[in-house]
Amino acid sequence: MDPVALREQFPVFERTAYLNAGSCGPLPAAALRAGADAALRAAEDGRALPYFEAMFAAGDTVRRAYARAIGAEAQDVAVTTCTSEGLTRMISALGLRAGDEVLTAPDEHPGLLGPLAAARRHLGITIRTAPLADIAAAADVGRTKLVACSHVNWTTGALAPTSLAEVGREIPVLLDGAQGAGALAFDVGALGCFAYAAAGQKWMCGPVGTGMLWVDPAWRERLADITPTYVNLATPAAGLDAEPFQDARAFDAPALSLEILLAGAAAAGVLAHAGWDAVFAQAQMLCDQLVEALTEAGCEVAPRGPSTLVSWTDPDPAAVVARATAAGVTVRPLPGTPYVRASVGAWNNEADLERLLAML
Numbered sequence: 001m002d003p004v005a006l007r008e009q010f011p012v013f014e015r016t017a018y019l020n021a022g023s024c025g026p027l028p029a030a031a032l033r034a035g036a037d038a039a040l041r042a043a044e045d046g047r048a049l050p051y052f053e054a055m056f057a058a059g060d061t062v063r064r065a066y067a068r069a070i071g072a073e074a075q076d077v078a079v080t081t082c083t084s085e086g087l088t089r090m091i092s093a094l095g096l097r098a099g100d101e102v103l104t105a106p107d108e109h110p111g112l113l114g115p116l117a118a119a120r121r122h123l124g125i126t127i128r129t130a131p132l133a134d135i136a137a138a139a140d141v142g143r144t145k146l147v148a149c150s151h152v153n154w155t156t157g158a159l160a161p162t163s164l165a166e167v168g169r170e171i172p173v174l175l176d177g178a179q180g181a182g183a184l185a186f187d188v189g190a191l192g193c194f195a196y197a198a199a200g201q202k203w204m205c206g207p208v209g210t211g212m213l214w215v216d217p218a219w220r221e222r223l224a225d226i227t228p229t230y231v232n233l234a235t236p237a238a239g240l241d242a243e244p245f246q247d248a249r250a251f252d253a254p255a256l257s258l259e260i261l262l263a264g265a266a267a268a269g270v271l272a273h274a275g276w277d278a279v280f281a282q283a284q285m286l287c288d289q290l291v292e293a294l295t296e297a298g299c300e301v302a303p304r305g306p307s308t309l310v311s312w313t314d315p316d317p318a319a320v321v322a323r324a325t326a327a328g329v330t331v332r333p334l335p336g337t338p339y340v341r342a343s344v345g346a347w348n349n350e351a352d353l354e355r356l357l358a359m360l
């Protein structure tokens with residue numbers, strides 16, 4: 001991979017040391033062009049059958065691109081609007097009932113805790129929490145009906161324990177992969193989860209409004225297809241007799257525009273062209289450098305795993321972020337924590353890290 005050539009594809013680096021892919025990745029110019037061209041054609045030509053045919057084709061292109069990033073088969077990947085959508089759909093699809101116990105970690109993202117709390121309110125499930133590091137050990141076969149947690153914790157960058165894969169043989173495991181997909185090298189089928197929900201706008205560098213949901217094919221039959229609409233049905237013209245697709249298309253989002261899909265496909269294409277292995281390795285290398293430099297500078301780095309998030313403690317994270325913004329460095333505070341978080345991708349370089357460190 002040529003890191004300089006990769007970086008040049010992202011206009012944001014002309015202005016700022018952008019270290020914020022954990023919220024939204026840098027958007028490559030190719031994505032902007034693809035989306036804008038499609039929007040222009042839609043305005044000039046109208047949105048008739050060719051628009052919809054192109055939309056279904058673009059959906060499948062995105063599906064293949066996402067599958068490649070997480071080591072999956074395309075037919076097992078649904079194209080969604082965001083991580084949270086996939087998590088919500090899977091929590092609803094399990095058919096949880098009053099009294100069922102769900103195990104999660106206390107510091108998960110609201111995209112996971114929100115739907116779990118709603119299931120507690122509306123379905124009467126119970127929720128038990130354990131720290132992410134202990135979650136596999138805390139799972140109780142016979143009592144726990146679902147383990148739902150992040151693959152990579154959004155505040156610290158810690159990883160779920162690998163022993164979760166064994167738990168997944170006995171208890172359904174739902175993984176929140178918002179900070180995993182496109183950030184780390186893994187084969188989703190080896191994680192032991194029945195479903196893995198992730199984002200298109202973060203480490204895949206696509207537009208807001210794109211996401212993915214991997215569903216283990218062995219689980220598909222057991223999941224309720226709670227929102228089968230036109231795009232999810234194999235025979236939509238069959239009215240009440242219409243059957244959902246037998247693959248992950250059954251979980252696709254009901255509406256994603258051609259403009260969004262083409263932008264998402266172009267963004268993923270930029271990364272695939274650079275080479276996923278090289279993209280993952282370059283990000284790790286820069287993260288390791290940042291951790292070392294922060295530690296040398298006397299910062300307390302949050303306990304993390306080999307992820308692409310680096311958080312450190314500061315008495316006033318909001319002030320650090322404001323100072324960083326003024327210095328042309330984009331990092332973020334994490335509400336309810338003492339952390340400032342830098343998200344480091346293959347598109348960053350040592351100069352970005354130096355600008356961050358100089359500002360500190």
Ligand SMILES: Cc1ncc(COP(=O)(O)O)c(C=O)c1O
Pocket residue numbers: 022023081082083084085109111112150152153154176178179198199200211
């Ligand atoms: C761990 C985690 N889960 C879920 C989300 C929500 O992601 P999305 O906006 O794709 O739904 C985020 C976003 O930052 C996250 O970091």
